[in-house]
Amino acid sequence: MGASAKRPILACEGLGVSYFTRAGEVPAVVGFDLAIARGEAVGLVGESGCGKSTVALAVMRYLGRAGRIVAGSIRFDGRELTTMSERELRRIRGSRISMVYQEPMASLNPSMTVGRQLVEVPRYHAGAGRAEARERALDILARVGLPDTRRIFSAYPHELSGGQQQRVVIAMALLADPALLLLDEPTTALDVTVEAGIVDLIRGVAERFGTAILYISHNLGLIRETCDRVAVMYAGQVVEEGPVTNVFAGMRHPYARGLFAAIPLPDSDRRARPLRPIPGQLPLPHERPGGCFFGPRCTHYRQGTCDREQRMRPLDADPGHRVRCARQAEIAWERESRGPEPRTAEGPGPVVLEVHRLRKEYELDGGLFAALTGRDGTRRIAANEGLDLVAREGETLAIVGESGCGKSTFAKVLVGLEPATAGRITFEGREIAGAPVETRPPEIVAHLQMIFQNPSETLNPSHAVGFQIARVVRKFGAARNRAQVRRRVYELLDLVKLPRAFFRRRPRQLSGGQKQRIGIARAFAGDPRLVVADEPVSALDVSVQAAITGLLTDIQRRRRTTLLFISHDLSLVHYLADRVAVMYLGRIVEQGPTGAVFAPPYHPYTEALLSAVPLADPGLVKRRILLEGELPSALDPPAGCPFHTRCPRRIGSVCEEREPPLRRFDGDHRILCHLPAEELARGRPVIRRRHPREPSHIPLR
Amino acid sequence: MLKLALRRFGAMVLIMAVVSFLLFLIFESDKLAVAGKVLGPYSSIEQRELWLEKEGYNRPFLVRYGEWVADALRGDFGQSIRFKAPVSDLLWPRLANTAILAGLVFALMIPLSLTLGVLAGMREGSLLDRLLSFLSIGTTSIPEFASAAFLVALFVFELRWLPGTSSMTGGFDWRQLVLPVAVLVLYDFGYVARMTRASMAEVMTSPYIRTAVLKGLPRHRVILGHALRNALIAPFTVIVLQLNWLLSGVIVVEVFFAYKGFGALLYEAAMFGDIYLIEACTMVAVFVAVFSQFLSDVGYTLLNPRIRFAREGG
């Protein structure tokens, strides 16, 4: 082996990147070290604001006018990138180093065909002729697993699905056979089953193309499943680094450890392994403390040791595994308590909500013109079809599904933001399916409230927090005069563990987690019996997610409120739900007690969903089931079983022609499938604990 | 696509129909006033009644409206009261004159504003960018009659380089076109340039330009191949809609410079109360405005593949 082969393909040393704004210099990345060997896949993981994307853009030297590399070096294949001229950079970009981005749709030029965008790469980098470039482009499209490459070649980006778009971007990145591929959250915008396909593709990249990878993600599970080594970033620095197997088997930095403890795993629930949020907040770049950046949030902080600057130290037992913590050898992680003693759940109470054969249609293409011409151009989309559901007092019922499955529509129908088209919803003994919220009696409105998804939108930016909660309190008649209202608002702030001083705060002064807390306070202002929470934590960082989930379930348990928890995150659902309903294309395909849904017998879709969950716990193994094809359009739903176009266990024409029957199993576990009950019952678990002697890491090559 | 064009066309016809009805209602529902205008203020009531009867004004309002529309569609807008000539004979030469003026304005304004806008938007915050911002805020702040006053004071009264009126009584003279064209270009180019700049600047910060740059494409390829087409969609619609604005400016400029164009004709007709001429001129003006809106909508769709195909499929 020559010297050049041993030399890392990318080496960052003491890298510092700052953005220069009106407020002054914002150091996004400080003292960043990382080396990537040829053909190696390295994961860079951290929460938002930790500087991980800035690292990738710095390597590409694409920091905009505000960003600048202020310290250190980036060497690519031995050549210094930080001082390289634009001309030389151009020769490297797209040919030796290429990048894949978070938003595939936005990353492709909307007014150029996919083919023209691909062909540019060989034309400019290899000087290829028109025909040759076209050949290469078609070839790479096939190699990233796209069907019907000719059609895709001549298609515009918007004509492709999100998964296909991302494959095109990956194809474009691999077209010039680069030595290094940067992936910046490449699957964050995609659904889990689509994500699973992309992850599978990425895993094969290093093997088939010999490309080194820097994989940037907030998702520990994804990194574990795709990378050889991992670096955990916090506040602009790497705090822990090492081989994936070793790091995931025993994280040593208190932050990395906290991150791991804050994510739910698909085999544990809140009683077995309660999530522990990381206290405090990520410090702003210019407010980072002296010494250890994690110090103020760390339970192991010690004066005299942690207030000095920290450097990376190798572990005694494992020199490849390095940690930026002076106390890493002293902390006895094994003795750490697993949080508060879990309380056993009380049994569910009487039925609060009953949904029967609910159907919700949207009309498209109506309007004045259609009305004037008398043409019935109205097309209908069924967003919900034949939903049957029961929720009992004090229980948590989760609805899971991917985007477009109709779960949010169902939430809106329940709360009365949209009227149902057909079917019944009985709440507290009253029929409310056809009644928009404006016509519902006040006590029904107060008793059926909702928590919204997006923290940046959940509060009206124009009004103070106190005003907004007070309005709800008045509206629900919980209090009349000023003093009473004020007292009630304070109680609600106490309830969601926010200081009373927040009364006067403006929403823009609040963090995302704090806004969600206000959203929870607002929903519980009228002593609701049922709270619908539509993806309440999906826009939050994992450490905050844990805190909000904990708060929400805690309040709900204590008040014996029914919680309808809508989510795409199976791990989270497994963690907190008593019962689960899985939706696909507007229908509930499986429902039952959580334990039953997450164990065989499975609906084939549930099985695939479970298999698509990236696992961060090296103690778990899973069966791989990849779905083919694309999610059908709701405008043109498949006949028969809605899942038959992608189902790996499809029997034959019966699936395409006839609506599937409902198969019932023990404990009110129901599956909508043509497969016979015995056949379904024979399935093996998708996720299970690893046998002690099994290899802990999925072999990559 | 075709469906969309038809839809827009339908909307255009509908608007024209309603506008024509409103105009007719405003100007011809009061029959006696019409007769007074035509016969002059000193005509007697009997004369007016007689005239109304002769001209068929005593038929129902809707019948009269229908006949007026039918005539107008054939190009017959009646007789001008002031000029004692068929309205259509007056209208077409005046429109041609205005078309010359507007054509010159567009021929100068479009290349100027697009080039400046694109160059400024390419490098947001550069010297050129800030210069253009300043210049365009300045020029769009000066109304046409004010810039006409400045230019006339300078080039006509002080320097004596150019004529101060553009009535072309002695035959066509390009020198008389300089000031009117300059005034209109000055007022209009800033807006288009700013729109182009904003659009270009937005495109330049978009993720797909990042993709193109990080593909290693040379800068000229990034700009010409990737940025320009997307960046020019918004200015295109603005330019077409500018026709509507130009019509307003044309009135002021033609009045100021006594240019024998359509705008001056409309103005004279309005000041004189020349009912049939007002009706005809207004209909033409509204048609130009609505038709430019139609062109802009259809053009926008044609330029934007995302919409072009989305409407056809589905």
Next chain:
Amino acid sequence: MAVRGRRDRSEALPLLAAALRSLGVLRESPVAMAGAAILLFWLAMAVLAPLLPLADPNLPLEPLRPPLSVSADGTATFWLGTDIKGRDVLSRLIWGARRVLVWAGLATLAAYLVGIAMGLVAGYRGGWWDEILSFVANLLLSFPVMVLYIVVITRIGASPLNIVLAVTFASAPAIMRIVRGLVLDLRTRDYVLAARARGEGALWIMLVELLPNARGPLLVDACLRMGYTTIALATLGFLGLGLPPPDPDWGAMIAETQPMGAFAGHAMVFPALAVSSLVLGFNLLADGLREISLRD
């Protein structure tokens, strides 16, 4: 009385403080500051017009005197000269500012009230409300502005009230479109859904949940529109369709001078400068405000 007075002050003080704070925002943008300075100058002129030592703006003195000349009896200086009828140009400019600011302000306000109401209803209610209101707006917008002004004013006459009416006709549809666009975007926000989910009425949602969040773009547009309205009023004056004479009107001043312009260029250039600078003030302020709002 004393009690009420105290209470009023305590209510008014935070309001005043808020107003001052929002003015303080302008300091972030030199462009906005420049615009505000120009506007303050004209505002001061307009307010102080009766107190300033100016000649009667409508009184003929000595015709066609150049700027900085002294009157024949040596008692008065014509800083900006006199016009063809011998009236003091400076005095007419300042009184003209008073007139244009008052009527442009009133007209813009009227257009805003109508436009906001239409836009809120069309955007939030949607359906037939939207179809009809949007059609009305499209109808009015299909007239070139000046054509609309000319048709309306020659028909109903050039009184101040009619001019306010004409401006409302011409501007309200554009404002309605802006408000409607903003509302269509805002109405899907979670906080609006939250308000609906707790049973708020349409009026509350439109006025408390939606309108305050549209204020940024509307403020910018209001500045621009004040500029447009100023231009429109002055242009109407120029065309002889503006506020009735003899009170000074910047546009009319130019029109009156134009035939004799070769002898009284100053009486044409100064009103042109006045109107341009006032519009420039509005445009600069709008540009600065937009820049500030984009930063946050």
